[in-house]
Amino acid sequence: MANERILIMDEGTMTEAELAGRGLVLVDFWASWCGPCRRIAPILEELAEELDGKLTIGKLNVDEHPKVAERFRVMSIPTLILFQGGAEVDRIIGLRGKPELAAAIEARL
Secondary structure, eight states: OOOTTEEEOOTTTSSHHHHHTTSEEEEEEEOTTOHHHHHHHHHHHHHHHHTTTTOEEEEEETTTOHHHHHHTTOOSSSEEEEEETTEEEEEEESOOOHHHHHHHHHTTO
């Protein structure tokens, strides 16, 4: 599911202050039953390793934290939200390949 470079997010880590303190953050809103979510996980692990120190990647399970998903208006999964300075700067909905995800991240580095 997640490696040591990927944070498991919850209500406490999904605050504006907490996100702002981490710089550039990509949060994957996912669920264990979601096939596309499972398929994107290895891509996120690769990006977490390649961009270590430049980007924080987190995962938030929408089944375990539905109020957080609702607060961020996540209507389908996987939804990946890119935060910079605690504010949402990009949103990617659905399964995407590594080149598209990397391009969205690189645009903000």
